[in-house]
Amino acid sequence: MDRFYFLISALILFTAWIIPANSVAQSSSSYELIPAPDLWYNDVDGIRVGVRVKGQVPGTFEDGPHRLDAGLWLSTWFPDLPVSYYASYTNPIDRWSDFGSEASYQAITSVRTGYHRHGLGLNKRWQEGFDERRYRELSLFHSYEKRFDDEYAAFPALWSDQDKLKSTLSGQLKNDNSLGWYKIDASLGFQYLNEFYTQFQGSFIQNVKFHEYWGVNLRLFTGMASSNADPEYLFSRSSAPAIQTIDNGVTRAKGTIPQPWMESGKFQIAGGANLRGYTSQDVDTFSSSDPNVFAAPLLINSIASVNAEFDYFNPIALGFNRIPYVSEFLSFRSYLFFDAGRSLELIENEPDDLFADAGAGFSLSLNIPDYLGKPRGFVFKYELPFWLSEPGMEDSFKLRHLFSFGAVFSL
Structure with missing residues (x-):
């Protein structure tokens, strides 16, 4: 008291x-x-x-x-x-900094929503001239972290309560080629306390624009974690690893997105392998309280996936583009999508099935770029995964409804 x-x-x-x-x-x-x-x-x-x-x-x-x-x-x-x-x-490090190409050190401390995070990091950015769209970034972050209150977690089974001392090396590259804009992200993490383990994830995104309203977005993703990694660092088929929900206020604690929506399996947090049609199946295992249920929750130590979206013309998008000023920040997309992925089977008992889905979707995004030109806002999506290769007890072809927060294609 x-x-x-x-x-x-x-x-x-x-x-x-x-x-x-x-x-x-x-x-x-x-x-x-x-x-x-x-x-x-x-x-x-x-x-x-x-x-x-x-x-x-x-x-x-x-x-x-x-x-x-x-x-x-x-x-x-x-x-x-x-x-x-x-x-x-x-604070910038003047000796290693130039215009648009800053080096800096950073200190972070946080106690909120049942989670400790305290750390120190070094960051370096290289930008090509005055074009903030073309850059490379590298960062090294050391932190102490701990989930100390499971009540905040939407799915407590996805979290451990172990103390963690981590080092994370991450990099990002954005540029364009003959096809269009592309982006590469990669991170490698080491956890030292109790049992040592590692986690790696990387993605490559390529945008191909045929016309203002027609184009293709392609994403390749790979994630790997040691056999003894804590559950928040493991991968589901459909959503981002639980640890990534800490980085966004909307997903940081249960209830900001209503918990019944999350438990319904009709709401996805974009990221990871992003096989979006399997959200409902995965959520069924996340919320299971029966310890005898096999693979509950269904988490995978290694996975590779491909995500593709085909943008097509939609008159609503044309309407948004004609609104003065608003069109600079607000955009609407309509697209067809296809996802496929499978485990790399780096450890025993990982599923060996190829999982795939296909459907149609619509997205509304608000983006107010930061001073480096990076996206800052939100993406809200409504998607209809109408085909699954592994539908479980359902038909492969079925109209399914899925709402999503966030986007893996953020160029």
Whole structure:
């Protein structure tokens, strides 16, 4: 109880400090703090009330030294830990930096939605001239992480409660070739505490544009994890690994997306192998409470997949493009899709079936790029997987409804 009152006092003092009575931002000639109120919701915290703060040298617009991104929140349903916080501090390394090609170090600390994350990282970006669409990035991040409260997890079976000390090396390349834009992502992680294990995942995306409304997006994905890796780092057929849900406020805790939607198997978190037609089958194993059910939850240590989408003309998309100003940020797509994948069988007892699906979909995306031109917004999709190669007890051809958040094609 003493800790509770201490945290409440800290919230009040912090808020009073960063929001002076007669000003919007607290600043000096060398630094400014820009606060903004923040509200969010999940099924454990209820309405989470707090404040977010951006810190920067005046006039640098998130591109200067001593960048701060922080937040402090109070949960109105008063769970076991009613106060949560996040803070990130980034500072360029001048010796290794140039215009558009910054090197920086970063410190992050966070305790929110039942998850600890504290770490230090090094980041380096190489950009071709003034074209922010063509770049290479490399980062190394060391962190301590732990899921300390399963109540926040939409599917607790996908999480361990072990302490983890991790190192993650990741890289990204974006450029264009004779076909169109392409992007390569790869990450390699090492976990040292208790049992040592590794995880790797990589993807290649190629965009081929025939016309403004016609084109093909192709994605190749591979993921591998050690036999003793914790479940949040393993792969399902249909969705992103559970650890990736921590990086987005919409998926970080159950209830922001209503839990009945998640448990229905009709809502997908895009990522991983992304065999979207198998979302319902996978979710059935995620939510099973019977320890005797085989492969519950159905998670795979190694998988490779291909995802393809064919964009075609739709008059709604034409309508969006004709709306002044709005069309710069809002876009609508209609497409046919095909996914296929299978385990690499790097460990025993992995399924040896080839899983495939096909269907049609529509997506609505809001994108307000950041200062580096990277996508920043959301993608909401409605898809109809009408064919599965491994339908279980259903017919292979059947009209299925799937809603999705996020996109694997984010060029």
